[in-house]
Amino acid sequence: MSSQLINGKEISNTIRTGIQKEVQDLIAKGITPGLAVILVGEDPASHTYVANKEKACKELGIYSKLIKLPEDTTEEDLLAQIKQLNEASEIDGILVQLPLPKQINEQKVIETISPLKDVDGFHPNSVGKMLLGQETFLPCTPHGIMKLLEYSNIEVAGKHAVVIGRSHIVGVPMGQLLLQHDATVTYCHSKTKNLQEMTKQADILVVAIGRAKMITADYIKEGAAVIDVGMNRDENNHLCGDVDFDSVVEKTSAITPVPGGVGPMTITMLMYNTVQSAKTKLA
Numbered sequence: 001m002s003s004q005l006i007n008g009k010e011i012s013n014t015i016r017t018g019i020q021k022e023v024q025d026l027i028a029k030g031i032t033p034g035l036a037v038i039l040v041g042e043d044p045a046s047h048t049y050v051a052n053k054e055k056a057c058k059e060l061g062i063y064s065k066l067i068k069l070p071e072d073t074t075e076e077d078l079l080a081q082i083k084q085l086n087e088a089s090e091i092d093g094i095l096v097q098l099p100l101p102k103q104i105n106e107q108k109v110i111e112t113i114s115p116l117k118d119v120d121g122f123h124p125n126s127v128g129k130m131l132l133g134q135e136t137f138l139p140c141t142p143h144g145i146m147k148l149l150e151y152s153n154i155e156v157a158g159k160h161a162v163v164i165g166r167s168h169i170v171g172v173p174m175g176q177l178l179l180q181h182d183a184t185v186t187y188c189h190s191k192t193k194n195l196q197e198m199t200k201q202a203d204i205l206v207v208a209i210g211r212a213k214m215i216t217a218d219y220i221k222e223g224a225a226v227i228d229v230g231m232n233r234d235e236n237n238h239l240c241g242d243v244d245f246d247s248v249v250e251k252t253s254a255i256t257p258v259p260g261g262v263g264p265m266t267i268t269m270l271m272y273n274t275v276q277s278a279k280t281k282l283a
């Protein structure tokens, strides 16, 4: 079967063109959307993502403020920083890069971010609204994946979607968004028995595990659409996904590459949320 390569970079650019226009309209009305990113410590992977976010802001005309804090930052200091940003009128979105060092309680940090500026969509307020299908900031990676499916004309309604992973930032909200679009959803995780039996039923397989090239052809039903969220380094230190692309591609009807698949969409939806937040300032 010939497979459709889902070009996240290209779809991203299409969506970003629309966002850029919205930013220009806002700036003409005296509102410059602003995003604050807090990075605690020196994780090299985080630095790349943060650099990509800053680059996207710059391209779109969004003000970006990067706050770098040392690895040994106390929870108290981080919370104080967030509270300051909650009050800052030039900031519409606040993102605290995860994971955080051990001395800091992640949940407490997330709950300190004002729901009005929660552009990651991780605050319990946002999560609750998402579950109820109410308007809110949607988590960027799952939202970006829904856009990839939409722009690639991959029908979701009535399909069996299997999500591997149940993290609060990817797996859980991914399944919910698919469900809201009328998929039949199965979640798999580290305690799932017979993972291959599950994944072989998937019309749409979303993989968010964090293990390089774990998903091989044996896990795939002929004709499935495969979305690879993973961001790993292989034995040659090359960026790779959780899916063994070369092994599975011929069995799939559509597949995302890594890089150039889900990653750029995550950043695009972050930009989208930041602009949505800034728009609430319009009279």
Ligand SMILES: NC(=O)C1=CN([C@@H]2O[C@H](COP(=O)(O)OP(=O)(O)OC[C@H]3O[C@@H](n4cnc5c(N)ncnc54)[C@H](OP(=O)(O)O)[C@@H]3O)[C@@H](O)[C@H]2O)C=CC1
Pocket (backbone or CB within 6 Å): 141, 164, 165, 166, 167, 168, 169, 170, 171, 188, 189, 190, 191, 192, 195, 208, 209, 210, 211, 229, 230, 231, 232, 262, 263, 264, 266
């Ligand atoms: N492209 C992008 O924009 C983004 C990429 N990522 C990448 O996606 C991947 C996942 O991220 P994240 O959700 O934060 O990761 P987590 O580590 O928080 O979650 C991993 C999930 O995978 C499950 N899992 C682990 N091992 C297995 C296994 N052998 N079989 C089945 N399930 C397993 C875990 O199960 P259990 O719950 O039982 O422990 C868990 O639910 C990472 O590579 C990350 O770097 C993340 C965010 C954005």
Ligand SMILES: Nc1nc(=O)c2c([nH]1)NC[C@@H]1CN(c3ccc(C(=O)N[C@@H](CCC(=O)O)C(=O)O)cc3)C=[N+]21
Pocket (backbone or CB within 6 Å): 048, 049, 052, 095, 096, 097, 098, 099, 120, 140, 141, 231, 239, 258, 259, 260, 261, 262, 263, 264, 266, 267
């Ligand atoms: N509060 C918070 N929100 C996040 O959204 C968040 C986070 N913490 N912690 C880490 C994960 C990971 N993540 C990525 C973002 C962009 C790329 C990305 O740009 N990827 C490019 C290339 C990356 C590269 O070249 O290294 C691509 O796939 O093409 C990847 C991963 C967001 N995350």
Ligand SMILES: [Mg+2]
Pocket (backbone or CB within 6 Å): 099, 167
């Ligand atoms: Mg995690």
